[in-house]
Amino acid sequence: MSTRITIRNAVLAATLAAAPLAAQGTQRGARTSQPPTRDVAFTATDIGLTGPDSVAADLVNVKLVNRGHEIHQIRFFLVTTAPRTAREAVDSLRQSGRLPGWLNLPAGGVGPVAPGQTGVVIQRLQPGQYVVLDDLLGHDAVVWARKGLARALVVRGSASNVQPMVTASAGLLVGNAFRFGTMLNRRGENVLLEGRNRLSTLHPGDNIIQIENLGASRSIVLLKTDSPTGMRRFSQWLETGAGDPGGAIAGGVPNSRIGGRVYLRVRMEHGTYFIFCPQTNPQTRLRGFETGEFAQFIVR
Numbered sequence: 100m101s102t103r104i105t106i107r108n109a110v111l112a113a114t115l116a117a118a119p120l121a122a123q124g125t126q127r128g129a130r131t132s133q134p135p136t137r138d139v140a141f142t143a144t145d146i147g148l149t150g151p152d153s154v155a156a157d158l159v160n161v162k163l164v165n166r167g168h169e170i171h172q173i174r175f176f177l178v179t180t181a182p183r184t185a186r187e188a189v190d191s192l193r194q195s196g197r198l199p200g201w202l203n204l205p206a207g208g209v210g211p212v213a214p215g216q217t218g219v220v221i222q223r224l225q226p227g228q229y230v231v232l233d234d235l236l237g238h239d240a241v242v243w244a245r246k247g248l249a250r251a252l253v254v255r256g257s258a259s260n261v262q263p264m265v266t267a268s269a270g271l272l273v274g275n276a277f278r279f280g281t282m283l284n285r286r287g288e289n290v291l292l293e294g295r296n297r298l299s300t301l302h303p304g305d306n307i308i309q310i311e312n313l314g315a316s317r318s319i320v321l322l323k324t325d326s327p328t329g330m331r332r333f334s335q336w337l338e339t340g341a342g343d344p345g346g347a348i349a350g351g352v353p354n355s356r357i358g359g360r361v362y363l364r365v366r367m368e369h370g371t372y373f374i375f376c377p378q379t380n381p382q383t384r385l386r387g388f389e390t391g392e393f394a395q396f397i398v399r
Contacts, residue, residue: 172210
């Protein structure tokens with residue numbers, strides 16, 4: 100089980116284009132590619148989730164604006180079992196707070212997002228019916244989806260019309276690319292992957308973090324905290340909905356698809372950040388960061 104992370108500092112393209120290519124970590128002749136300009140926006144409060152009912156298939160900025168008083172996120176699930184519908188799944192969620200057993204294909208998402216903040220993830224929206232929901236626990240230990248934070252989304256069009264993902268180019272300053280995490284060998288033992296640049300130094304400003312999921316579906320969280328103990332406190336908060344999440348939440352991808360690739364867009368300020376997997380591996384009973392799925396960034 101592992102994840103590959105690439106960090107890009109998305110300063111103004113014109114400024115970067117004038118900088119030496121060697122300093123940007125790209126090769127001459129690299130194809131120029133810019134982040135998408137089209138937004139698909141959702142707004143969460145503590146009583147509901149609003150957003151579009153239908154959008155065209157494309158590479159987009161999926162945005163979540165949190166206007167509530169608690170932390171929220173949205174997860175996408177693609178409906179693949181006809182004649183089941185996204186509306187049917189939403190009705191089930193609002194009644195029971197649980198996903199139907201037939202709804203099991205993760206398809207991205209945004210968050211967690213702190214109150215008053217906006218989270219942005221670049222991802223490809225392929226044609227189909229989706230369920231968009233917030234499955235975090237509130238302070239009363241009830242999932243937000245049961246309180247109305249769930250809705251259906253129809254993505255129209257053809258998959259052939261969806262633009263490719265962002266690639267490294269002179270328009271995006273490439274920082275450090277590395278792979279981290281754990282995977283099971285043939286004997287079922289955990290093997291820590293040797294990575295590089297586990298500790299990275301970045302400049303403040305807008306950054307794009309590429310997340311390529313190489314293993315099981317899982318969440319990735321970016322947390323601004325001075326101590327690694329913040330990762331543990333966040334994971335405990337995620338499991339119970341109570342207590343302190345352990346730091347300032349800067350963003351995350353709550354539902355990355357196996358083999359998928361998304362890009363987290365985030366404005367980073369001076370300080371220390373950890374990006375990590377808070378979920379527990381059912382085979383090892385350890386959280387992702389406890390077995391190596393984390394990296395630290397110093398922004399200065």
